[in-house]
Amino acid sequence: MSAIIQDFASGxxxxxxxxxxxLKGHTLRPSFTGTGNGYxxxxxxxxxxxxxxxxxTFTSATDxxxxxxxxxxxxxxxxxxxxxHARFLCTIVVGTTAWVSGDTITWTMTAPWTALQYVAGxxxxxxxxxxxxNQEVNVGWTVKSNSTGGYxxxxxxxxxxxxxxxxxxxxxxxxxxxxxSYSGSAVRLFASVSGQAIWMTARIGxxxxxxxxxxxxxxxxxxxxxxxxxxxxxxxxxSEPADTSASWLYSAxxxxxxxxxxxxxxTDNESYGGEALYVRTAWNKWGAVYHVTSNASTYEVQxxxxxxxxxxxxxxxxxxxxxxxxxxxxxxxxxxxDPLNALTGIGAMPDNYGNIPFAYRIPAYDASGNLLVAESxxxxxxxxxxxxxxxxxxxxxxxxxxxxxF
Amino acid sequence: MSIRYATGTYQTPSALLTAIDTHIVDxxxxxxxxxxxxxxxxxxxxxxxxxTITKDGVARTVYWNLLAxxxxxxxxxLSSETNKLGFFSYPSTGYDAGLAWDRQPGYPVAxxxxxxxxxxxxxxxxxxxxxxxxxxxxAYGDVYVVFAIxxxxxxxxxxxxxxxxxxxxxxxxxxxxxxxxAMSAKWASNNLMETPFGFYTVSSYYGAGFLVRATVDGVxxxxxxxxxxxxxxxxATTPIRGTGNVGCVKSYASAENWPSxxxxxxxxxxxxxxxxNGIIMHRDIQCAVMRTTSRFSMLGNVPLIAWSSIVVNxxxxxxxIVGNKFYTNYIALELRDE
Numbered sequence: 001m002s003a004i005i006q007d008f009a010s011g012x013x014x015x016x017x018x019x020x021x022x023l024k025g026h027t028l029r030p031s032f033t034g035t036g037n038g039y040x041x042x043x044x045x046x047x048x049x050x051x052x053x054x055x056x057t058f059t060s061a062t063d064x065x066x067x068x069x070x071x072x073x074x075x076x077x078x079x080x081x082x083x084x085h086a087r088f089l090c091t092i093v094v095g096t097t098a099w100v101s102g103d104t105i106t107w108t109m110t111a112p113w114t115a116l117q118y119v120a121g122x123x124x125x126x127x128x129x130x131x132x133x134n135q136e137v138n139v140g141w142t143v144k145s146n147s148t149g150g151y152x153x154x155x156x157x158x159x160x161x162x163x164x165x166x167x168x169x170x171x172x173x174x175x176x177x178x179x180x181s182y183s184g185s186a187v188r189l190f191a192s193v194s195g196q197a198i199w200m201t202a203r204i205g206x207x208x209x210x211x212x213x214x215x216x217x218x219x220x221x222x223x224x225x226x227x228x229x230x231x232x233x234x235x236x237x238x239s240e241p242a243d244t245s246a247s248w249l250y251s252a253x254x255x256x257x258x259x260x261x262x263x264x265x266x267t268d269n270e271s272y273g274g275e276a277l278y279v280r281t282a283w284n285k286w287g288a289v290y291h292v293t294s295n296a297s298t299y300e301v302q303x304x305x306x307x308x309x310x311x312x313x314x315x316x317x318x319x320x321x322x323x324x325x326x327x328x329x330x331x332x333x334x335x336x337x338d339p340l341n342a343l344t345g346i347g348a349m350p351d352n353y354g355n356i357p358f359a360y361r362i363p364a365y366d367a368s369g370n371l372l373v374a375e376s377x378x379x380x381x382x383x384x385x386x387x388x389x390x391x392x393x394x395x396x397x398x399x400x401x402x403x404x405x406f
Numbered sequence: 407m408s409i410r411y412a413t414g415t416y417q418t419p420s421a422l423l424t425a426i427d428t429h430i431v432d433x434x435x436x437x438x439x440x441x442x443x444x445x446x447x448x449x450x451x452x453x454x455x456x457x458t459i460t461k462d463g464v465a466r467t468v469y470w471n472l473l474a475x476x477x478x479x480x481x482x483x484l485s486s487e488t489n490k491l492g493f494f495s496y497p498s499t500g501y502d503a504g505l506a507w508d509r510q511p512g513y514p515v516a517x518x519x520x521x522x523x524x525x526x527x528x529x530x531x532x533x534x535x536x537x538x539x540x541x542x543x544x545a546y547g548d549v550y551v552v553f554a555i556x557x558x559x560x561x562x563x564x565x566x567x568x569x570x571x572x573x574x575x576x577x578x579x580x581x582x583x584x585x586x587x588a589m590s591a592k593w594a595s596n597n598l599m600e601t602p603f604g605f606y607t608v609s610s611y612y613g614a615g616f617l618v619r620a621t622v623d624g625v626x627x628x629x630x631x632x633x634x635x636x637x638x639x640x641x642a643t644t645p646i647r648g649t650g651n652v653g654c655v656k657s658y659a660s661a662e663n664w665p666s667x668x669x670x671x672x673x674x675x676x677x678x679x680x681x682x683n684g685i686i687m688h689r690d691i692q693c694a695v696m697r698t699t700s701r702f703s704m705l706g707n708v709p710l711i712a713w714s715s716i717v718v719n720x721x722x723x724x725x726x727i728v729g730n731k732f733y734t735n736y737i738a739l740e741l742r743d744e
Binding site: 317318319320321322323324325327365369381 | 572575
């Protein structure tokens with residue numbers, strides 16, 4: 001999953017910058033072999049990238065060669081310097097244990113996302129190639145802004161099927177991702193992208209507002225659980241306000257962000273009747289992911305909806321591992337009860353849709369007992385760069401989470 | 407090629423101990439320091455073993471001490487469970503044939519308040535019919551035993567080294583345990599006791615039956631796994647956590663106070679378990695140690711077992727095997743046939 005952190009002058013500039021970023025190949029989480037414990041946080045493809053496996057092999061403590069399974073030999077490089085190839089770029093960082101000749105780093109490179117519909121300033125709908133190059137997924141966003149309402153933002157959507165006339169069948173476009181004022185708010189974008197999903201967080205002032213689109217990280221294979229769409233933003237409405245309403249403009253009182261948190265709290269904005277996070281169920285229907293405020297023994301049955309399950313996980317009780325690294329745990333989306341159980345009368349058995357891509361629960365405190373703060377960087381046990389983010393302006397432990405960014 | 411697990415039945419605690427002895431020595435490569443031997447003046451049998459387990463690049467030696475009770479043992483007898491005694495399992499840091507079965511070098515000791523000294527699993531002294539057991543092991547030598555004490559009610563004992571790949575290295579990780587800390591009034595009534603954390607759902611926390619060796623912030627000690635940690639767990643409500651001392655353990659029999667800084671108790675992360683489209687979910691049982699007040703660091707996963715959804719409340723019989731997993735009421739044991 002390639003990552004971008006970039007400042008933009010406005011929400012409009014952000015969606016254009018994101019457009020440029022998406023139309024590149026993206027790397028998946030690397031695997032390491034050998035002795036060195038360094039890492040690489042900026043591996044990314046280009047508009048010319050193809051689906052392949054890229055292997056970087058060290059020839060000394062600092063030098064390496066790169067080979068693509070399709071591209072063949074891609075050249076040599078040195079740790080600390082940007083390695084460039086027409087299909088791949090990266091900067092290798094030396095860790096506390098030096099690289100040794102023969103150490104390897106391996107990435108899966110995806111083909112670039114392609115634009116199914118692109119109208120600058122209006123429509124940004126893409127086909128992600130799939131992590132394996134075959135399991136394509138269509139997602140995107142459409143701009144909505146209003147000078148009277150004073151807002152600018154996008155509807156984040158899933159567009160499962162393209163019809164012959166170019167329209168979409170059964171898109172799901174309820175989640176709203178506000179991106180500041182109509183006149184343009186300075187915004188910083190944090191985004192992680194794979195071949196099948198994107199996580200986006202916009203920082204506007206002191207507010208962190210997140211959205212997600214693509215496939216969830218599911219148990220099993222896509223053959224076993226086909227089309228596991230997930231799409232979410234800051235909020236949605238059961239009955240949308242008028243276009244001229246200032247309700248579309250994010251504020252502290254109007255719509256929370258995509259509030260995932262260590263305790264599985266709130267993904268919704270219930271007072272507005274809509275949810276923030278939706279998945280397409282195994283029954284081929286869209287279901288909301290509700291929040292869970294209690295543990296497994298007391299949570300509610302939510303019909304076709306799913307729940308973020310934070311049962312028994314309290315990030316306020318966790319600090320880093322004994323070696324200083326951080327452990328991270330996925331956000332499970334759980335549905336209760338399983339229909340089979342309802343039919344048979346056998347006790348409730350949770351039904352796991354999958355995990356929210358890129359986002360993780362983390363310990364809320366550092367080794368000194370200090371509460372983590374947004375935009376700080378953690379290093380997971382798998383050497384993954386984890387960026388700490390928060391929900392909106394809420395910086396307490398309940399609202400801290402981390403997003404894989406490398 | 408060897409089968410790393412064994413299933414069978416037993417009708418006396420001594421028979422179960424013999425089965426464990428045979429399997430862990432002959433198949434899992436444990437060293438038999440003392441095979442099942444009558445305890446002087448008792449009718450129970452003691453046994454002592456050790457195993458050096460290299461995991462995550464580090465060799466750790468586990469000393470495992472077992473006692474299968476006989477009719478003359480009185481520890482653990484409850485008025486409501488007059489037929490049941492404790493099958494004891496505790497770790498130590500060495501072996502000395504000259505020492506009593508429950509006083510091996512570096513043995514863990516309850517500070518105060520406990521009704522006994524060591525983790526235990528209830529066991530029927532003379533069940534009317536043979537009862538099932540399974541001894542699961544892996545190539546490292548980790549061992550996890552689940553045995554029935556009545557039909558549908560199971561207990562466990564285990565030993566090995568925690569898997570630290572998820573949390574990073576530290577000095578320690580050796581563990582041994584049983585379903586509960588010895589002699590709690592609750593020990594015979596909790597169905598979750600086939601897990602190593604028997605008091606998981608019991609409101610009266612008397613102690614945990616799972617001990618891990620760890621050096622944390624400069625202090626080396628045995629620490630106990632107990633319960634899950636969540637927002638309602640405070641030292642006041644769960645005294646096992648350390649500010650109270652019921653059921654906690656420390657390294658030295660003569661010590662009266664907690665070492666400073668105290669190693670408090672270990673906790674584990676509760677599973678989220680599920681099934682969709684026939685995919686059985688398993689979740690690691692992750693342990694953590696409290697370092698400062700109410701703050702935990704991860705200590706690793708318990709090998710061989712995982713929480714599993716397939717059996718929770720759904721009536722699938724004990725012993726169901728799917729793939730390489732053996733399902734009990736609450737956990738799946740990983741079976742190795744190598």
